[in-house]
Amino acid sequence: xxxxxxxxxxxxxxxxxxxxxxxxxxxxxxxxxxxxxxxxxxxxxxxxxxxxxxxxxxxxxxxxxxxxxxxxxxxxxxxxxxxxxxxxxxxxxxxxxxxxxxxxxxxxxxxxxxxxxxxxxxxxxxxxxxxxxxxxxxxxxxxxxxxxxxxxxxxxxxxxxxxxxxxxxxxxxxxxxxxxxxxxxxxxxxxxxxxxxxxxxxxxxxxxxxxxxxxxxxxxxxxxxxxxxxxxxxxxxxxxxxxxxxxxxxxxxxxxxxxxxxxxxxxxxxxxxxxxxxxxxxxxxxxxxxxxxx
Amino acid sequence: xxxxxxxxxxxxxxxxxxxxxxxxxxxxxxxxxxxxxxxxxxxxxxxxxxxxxxxxxxxxxxxxxxxxxxxxxxxxxxxxxxxxxxxxxxxxxxxxxxxxxxxxxxxxxxxxxxxxxxxxxxxxxxxxxxxxxxxxxxxxxxxxxxxxxxxxxxxxxxxxxxxxxxxxxxxxxxxxxxxxxxxxxxxxxxxxxxxxxxxxxxxxxxxxxxxxxxxxxxxxxxxxxxxxxxxxxxxxxxxxxxxxxxxxxxxxxxxxxxxxxxxxxxxxxxxxxxxxxxxxxxxxxxxxxxxxxxxxxxxxxxxxx
Numbered sequence: 001x002x003x004x005x006x007x008x009x010x011x012x013x014x015x016x017x018x019x020x021x022x023x024x025x026x027x028x029x030x031x032x033x034x035x036x037x038x039x040x041x042x043x044x045x046x047x048x049x050x051x052x053x054x055x056x057x058x059x060x061x062x063x064x065x066x067x068x069x070x071x072x073x074x075x076x077x078x079x080x081x082x083x084x085x086x087x088x089x090x091x092x093x094x095x096x097x098x099x100x101x102x103x104x105x106x107x108x109x110x111x112x113x114x115x116x117x118x119x120x121x122x123x124x125x126x127x128x129x130x131x132x133x134x135x136x137x138x139x140x141x142x143x144x145x146x147x148x149x150x151x152x153x154x155x156x157x158x159x160x161x162x163x164x165x166x167x168x169x170x171x172x173x174x175x176x177x178x179x180x181x182x183x184x185x186x187x188x189x190x191x192x193x194x195x196x197x198x199x200x201x202x203x204x205x206x207x208x209x210x211x212x213x214x215x216x217x218x219x220x221x222x223x224x225x226x227x228x229x230x231x232x233x234x235x236x237x238x239x240x241x242x243x244x245x246x247x248x249x250x251x252x253x254x255x256x257x258x259x260x261x262x263x264x265x266x267x268x269x270x271x272x273x274x275x276x277x278x279x280x281x282x283x284x285x286x287x288x289x290x291x292x293x294x
Numbered sequence: 295x296x297x298x299x300x301x302x303x304x305x306x307x308x309x310x311x312x313x314x315x316x317x318x319x320x321x322x323x324x325x326x327x328x329x330x331x332x333x334x335x336x337x338x339x340x341x342x343x344x345x346x347x348x349x350x351x352x353x354x355x356x357x358x359x360x361x362x363x364x365x366x367x368x369x370x371x372x373x374x375x376x377x378x379x380x381x382x383x384x385x386x387x388x389x390x391x392x393x394x395x396x397x398x399x400x401x402x403x404x405x406x407x408x409x410x411x412x413x414x415x416x417x418x419x420x421x422x423x424x425x426x427x428x429x430x431x432x433x434x435x436x437x438x439x440x441x442x443x444x445x446x447x448x449x450x451x452x453x454x455x456x457x458x459x460x461x462x463x464x465x466x467x468x469x470x471x472x473x474x475x476x477x478x479x480x481x482x483x484x485x486x487x488x489x490x491x492x493x494x495x496x497x498x499x500x501x502x503x504x505x506x507x508x509x510x511x512x513x514x515x516x517x518x519x520x521x522x523x524x525x526x527x528x529x530x531x532x533x534x535x536x537x538x539x540x541x542x543x544x545x546x547x548x549x550x551x552x553x554x555x556x557x558x559x560x561x562x563x564x565x566x567x568x569x570x571x572x573x574x575x576x577x578x579x580x581x582x583x584x585x586x587x588x589x590x591x592x593x594x595x596x597x598x599x
Binding site for chain 1: 323324325326327328329330331336342344345346347348405479480481482548549550551552553
């Protein structure tokens with residue numbers, strides 16, 4: 001009934017169909033991932049001797065310039081925020097904002113591992129991410145796993161909020177101007193979850209998802225403070241976004257005394273600012289061929 | 295042979311080419327999820343075309359138009375085309391465009407999984423190839439051509455070279471589609487896929503170069519064959535230049551604040567030119583099969599009149 005040619009075409013269509021069905025299986029995220037979610041592990045019992053970790057994020061050298069954004073694709077954006085620039089490096093007087101600082105791991109004074117404990121007091125219950133002036137406010141934020149994120153649209157245009165995590169499920173929703181706040185949560189710890197708007201591709205935000213509440217985002221003057229930290233020895237990490245790639249991390253070991261404070265000052269240099277910048281003519285590495293011997 | 299059928303088939307092929315350009319713009323602008331619902335857009339047929347909605351919904355509108363044109367073509371062929379296999383090809387084109395539309399919806403519903411997006415991009419090229427083929431089969435030059443050119447049975451036949459080139463171009467298109475959809479404008483392209491695509495470009499250049507050279511050397515007096523061979527070579531050269539430009543602009547893209555027009559223009563042009571190289575090669579291949587016979591074997595082109 002069908003010619004050979006028709007059979008070939010049908011076979012190709014069937015193969016493509018099977019491929020697309022196979023790819024629809026999503027292995028990401030899910031509530032059963034125990035390693036990164038809250039729940040499980042001994043509960044932390046406060047002794048009232050918690051301290052703080054504080055510090056400043058500095059930039060050494062000349063900070064890279066943030067390019068201006070062309071918002072003409074959406075007149076509402078151009079009108080509300082005509083001088084919009086990228087926010088990759090927010091450096092003022094040598095101090096860096098939007099650096100996510102967190103306790104990666106460590107041991108409390110009583111020998112327990114911080115990653116094994118749950119039931120922390122002062123766990124934040126909700127956070128807000130606002131689309132305002134066609135950029136996200138805040139640009140960088142931290143939440144605990146399963147914390148409710150309220151997403152608001154303060155702009156006279158429609159935004160499309162798209163979470164693009166690696167460990168949590170993808171999430172993509174449209175939010176017209178005037179719409180009610182949307183709520184979303186990320187159940188698995190992940191540093192960092194990029195957020196973007198598919199309608200306005202320059203919009204970017206980053207969310208750090210933690211198992212515990214020991215994190216902070218540096219302010220405009222570069223300062224940060226993490227409170228309620230039990231006495232112990234910890235690995236503290238400062239993460240800053242990069243123009244391309246997963247971002248730059250700096251690590252430091254600190255000891256928090258009982259009812260005391262530890263200082264963790266970080267510095268990002270010009271090399272971090274230029275990290276991964278292409279040379280004037282990006283070239284692939286030369287392919288070496290084996291020498292042929294007579 | 296109906297001139298009207300041929301002209302309409304050409305119209306569908308040209309419209310499909312513009313649809314490929316529209317689709318490439320969606321990817322280069324990172325507009326694939328600008329409209330989060332399907333088949334409607336924000337629950338409407340005509341949403342406000344701001345920001346990346348312009349590219350995504352614009353693409354959907356052109357796609358719908360091509361779908362309607364393909365329905366008309368299938369019916370037109372059914373009514374006016376005497377050859378049954380050409381009628382069947384028309385219905386096959388309709389089947390392909392329906393699957394393509396469903397794949398497009400699936401990419402949105404599943405949030406752009408790589409395999410589905412790459413399949414959508416590949417099927418676009420295959421559908422384009424089908425519309426070009428229909429235009430070729432309904433052309434007067436095709437129906438007037440006769441299997442009268444003989445080729446020496448010794449050595450690799452031009453037919454084999456053409457089919458091999460076509461297959462290699464298809465593999466290269468799949469690699470290119472997978473590469474494009476593996477990273478958005480603000481991410482670096484994966485090195486492995488990039489190297490594979492560049493290697494594919496070298497292989498396609500060699501294969502198509504040898505094929506075109508074979509046609510030009512062995513059948514230099516046959517304009518029916520030499521013209522598409524020269525066009526394919528010319529397009530291949532342009533495609534290589536566009537490929538280099540696409541690599542340079544795309545490598546710099548993550549360091550910008552947004553997808554910039556030079557990167558968008560060059561990457562879209564690279565996709566479009568790839569489609570044209572594919573089309574020129576299928577034209578050459580079909581014509582070779584139409585008129586070339588191997589001397590010592592039983593004569594007869596594969597494709598009947």
